[in-house]
Amino acid sequence: MEKTLLEMRNITKRFGKVTALKDVNLQVRQGEVHALVGENGAGKSTLMNVLSGIYPYGSYEGDIVFDGETCQFEKIKDSEAKGIVIIHQELALVPYLSIAENMFLGNERTASYSNKVVDWPRTAQRARELLDLVGLHEDPRTLIKDIGVGKQQLVEIAKAIAKNVRLLILDEPTASLNETDSQQLLDLIAKFRDQGMTSIIISHKLNEISYIANSITVIRDGSTIETLDNEKHDVSEARIIAGMVGRALTDRFPHRDTKPSDEVLMEVKNWSVTHPLNSERKVCDDVSIKIHKGEVVGLSGLMGAGRTELAKSVFGHSYGVDIQGQVFLRGKEVHLNSVQKAIDEGLAYVTEDRKGDGLLLAQSITFNTTLANLEEVSNHSVLDNDKEVIVAEDYRKQLNTKTPSVAQLVGNLSGGNQQKVLLAKWMFAHPDVLILDEPTRGIDVGAKYEIYCIINELVAQGKGVLMISSELPEILGMCDRVYVMNEGRIVAEMPRAEASQESIMSAILKSSSAH
Numbered sequence: 179m180e181k182t183l184l185e186m187r188n189i190t191k192r193f194g195k196v197t198a199l200k201d202v203n204l205q206v207r208q209g210e211v212h213a214l215v216g217e218n219g220a221g222k223s224t225l226m227n228v229l230s231g232i233y234p235y236g237s238y239e240g241d242i243v244f245d246g247e248t249c250q251f252e253k254i255k256d257s258e259a260k261g262i263v264i265i266h267q268e269l270a271l272v273p274y275l276s277i278a279e280n281m282f283l284g285n286e287r288t289a290s291y292s293n294k295v296v297d298w299p300r301t302a303q304r305a306r307e308l309l310d311l312v313g314l315h316e317d318p319r320t321l322i323k324d325i326g327v328g329k330q331q332l333v334e335i336a337k338a339i340a341k342n343v344r345l346l347i348l349d350e351p352t353a354s355l356n357e358t359d360s361q362q363l364l365d366l367i368a369k370f371r372d373q374g375m376t377s378i379i380i381s382h383k384l385n386e387i388s389y390i391a392n393s394i395t396v397i398r399d400g401s402t403i404e405t406l407d408n409e410k411h412d413v414s415e416a417r418i419i420a421g422m423v424g425r426a427l428t429d430r431f432p433h434r435d436t437k438p439s440d441e442v443l444m445e446v447k448n449w450s451v452t453h454p455l456n457s458e459r460k461v462c463d464d465v466s467i468k469i470h471k472g473e474v475v476g477l478s479g480l481m482g483a484g485r486t487e488l489a490k491s492v493f494g495h496s497y498g499v500d501i502q503g504q505v506f507l508r509g510k511e512v513h514l515n516s517v518q519k520a521i522d523e524g525l526a527y528v529t530e531d532r533k534g535d536g537l538l539l540a541q542s543i544t545f546n547t548t549l550a551n552l553e554e555v556s557n558h559s560v561l562d563n564d565k566e567v568i569v570a571e572d573y574r575k576q577l578n579t580k581t582p583s584v585a586q587l588v589g590n591l592s593g594g595n596q597q598k599v600l601l602a603k604w605m606f607a608h609p610d611v612l613i614l615d616e617p618t619r620g621i622d623v624g625a626k627y628e629i630y631c632i633i634n635e636l637v638a639q640g641k642g643v644l645m646i647s648s649e650l651p652e653i654l655g656m657c658d659r660v661y662v663m664n665e666g667r668i669v670a671e672m673p674r675a676e677a678s679q680e681s682i683m684s685a686i687l688k689s690s691s692a693h
Contacts, residue, residue, distance in 0.1 A: 180204070180208075181206055181207065181592060182205055183376050184205070184242075184244050184345060184376075185203075185206075185241075185242075185243040185244065186202065186204040186229065186241070186243075187203055188201045189203075189225060189292065189523050190239040191221075191224055191228055191239075199221045199225055200398065202240075204225065204395055204402065205377060205405070206393075208376055210376060211367060211377045211391050211392055212391065212393045213380075213389050213622045214379070214395055215387060215395070215621040216422055216622070217398065217592075217624045218538065218592035218593045218594035219580065219595065219618040220397045222349075226347050226349060227264075227379065229257065229264075229347070230264040230347065230654075231252060231319065234253060235251055235274055241588065242567060242653035244262065244348040250604075261341070261344030262343060262344070263345070263346055265334045265338060265346070265349065265521050267349045267353055267620065268533070270331060270334075271322045271329075271334065271508075273321065273322050275604065276320060276321055276322075276433075277309070277316060279301075279390030280322055281308065282305070285337075285340060287602040300619075301442045302318050304340070305336075308339055309336055312335050312366060313332065313356055314329055314337045318489055329358070332363070333353060333368070346367075347377070347378045347379075348378070348379045348380065351381070352381065356481035357648070359481075360386065367379070368390055377512050382621060384419070385415065386413075388408065388412075388413065391408050393405055393408060393409075393596040394406045395646045398643075406418070406421075422622065422624065430655060431656055432627065434473055434474075434628050436470045438659075438681070439470055439471040439472050441470060441600055442506075443470060443508060444506065444508070444610075444642055445467070445468045445469075445504075445536060446466060446492060448464050448502070448503045449488065449503035450462055450465070450500075450501070450502045451491045451502075451506075453499075460666050461487040461497075461666050462487055462488050462498070462669070463484075463486075465663075465666075465667065465668050466668065469640075472637045472638070472641070473643070474637055475643065475644050475658065475661065476657030476661065476677075477489075477660075478653050480648075480686060481648065484663055485615075486646065489613045489615055489688045490527065492613070493613060494516050494518070494519060494527075495515050497528075504677075507523055507525070507611070509608065524608075525609055525613070526604035526611070526612045527613060528603075528613055528614045528617060528629075529614040532593075532597060536603075537603075542584065542588070543570055543579070543581060543583075543584040543591075544567055546602075547566075547570040547584070547599060548608040549610070550604060551607045552604050555569060571584050573602035575683075581595060592626075593621045596615065597621055597625070598628075599616070603633060607673070609644070612643050613646070614633070616647060617645065618649070626652075633656065640668065646656060654679070657670070659671065660672050660677045664686045667689065
């Protein structure tokens with residue numbers, strides 16, 4: 179495994195006056211899983227885009243040497259021809275095409291008599307073989323939209339194998355997966371490694387990096403800091419963090435001085451919601467929760483437990499049908515039957531899908547920041563652009579958003595900074611209660627810590643926070659009280675002192691076996 183398969187030498191990449199990569203060096207050995215770690219905006223994805231030909235030869239400085247040969251990739255097809263395949267965080271699958279059609283899109287199996295005619299029996303046969311290889315037991319004719327994100331990841335890997343992959347690059351492969359699906363995916367990557375395949379994995383989940391990576395390269399501010407050998411030294415998460423952020427992060431979760439008040443800020447009583455496409459299925463079944471003033475309440479559960487459905491249905495009935503139950507804010511019953519009504523009553527919902535539902539990526543930070551409260555930056559229904567800029571600039575400073583200017587397009591920001599803009603948008607709506615759905619998904623430890631500090635500041639001001647998270651350490655580190663949800667029901671409620679990974683999982687397993 180000592181043979182070097184890939185060497186990237188002195189890679190420098192600029193975007194206008196901004197240097198995204200500066201003299202970056204990377205060496206990947208044949209048959210290893212090599213992790214690339216760093217904070218959001220450190221340059222990890224940019225480096226992989228250089229390698230895969232998304233940024234063509236000539237747009238960067240430095241050399242790519244693959245299997246002893248210096249390569250000059252002009253486009254993705256060139257790198258794929260060498261066996262370098264990249265799977266991006268946003269999966270490149272077409273929802274209304276089948277699994278088989280997606281697997282061979284642009285790489286069609288054609289008939290012997292014409293390379294313009296697809297050989298469908300051969301395509302289906304090869305698709306089945308590859309699906310067996312990645313452990314996905316689905317009919318190749320199934321549409322992509324009808325399978326979950328975990329299975330879609332496996333389709334992407336099967337698609338890569340169909341291209342005779344030698345180096346597989348996975349950018350945040352488990353960001354949208356639950357723990358079970360994440361573990362299965364990591365075990366699959368390990369299995370392919372044992373069969374000789376080389377992988378580069380970008381991830382913010384340091385426990386996964388420690389579990390699977392043979393080597394770990396740390397990038398900070400566009401430069402290579404160090405490469406650690408995980409096989410020889412069993413590198414600790416604290417060691418990786420110190421390299422990423424340039425200092426030791428002694429505590430992942432900031433200390434909170436304030437205590438929750440006895441005053442109930444929001445109460446949801448006997449809340450039931452039916453699935454919009456399946457009238458037999460209740461996604462929320464008689465759910466009751468309370469949030470006190472100055473309290474962070476955790477909502478834990480496996481993917482599909484109904485947490486997001488609960489949040490969206492409460493927030494202006496934006497999910498589900500046949501919604502029943504009561505919502506009380508500050509002791510008064512409210513009827514939040516539209517998003518505007520929910521905002522007017524002091525409720526905010528920070529979505530888990532910041533790129534799809536939370537932000538307008540083609541618009542500026544200023545535009546996005548004021549979007550949920552335009553009245554405050556308007557005079558007689560006419561937007562005051564100067565006021566908008568002042569507000570956006572104020573939140574940029576408050577939340578320490580890294581950007582040259584608030585005129586910057588949100589789509590050009592790193593994940594952590596996009597998340598801060600999304601938080602700013604809802605903070606500017608001046609809510610009493612914020613529902614935060616996976617608020618730190620896909621962002622690095624440094625940016626996570628900053629967002630935890632923002633949450634602490636919000637509850638110190640007397641606001642209430644409902645935090646939905648699939649990361650149990652985050653729930654345990656940040657929440658005063660935890661509700662556990664499973665199969666649409668609240669199956670346990672526990673104060674911080676009694677909550678543990680074991681007690682939460684035990685509550686889920688007991689409730690599953692009881693049904």
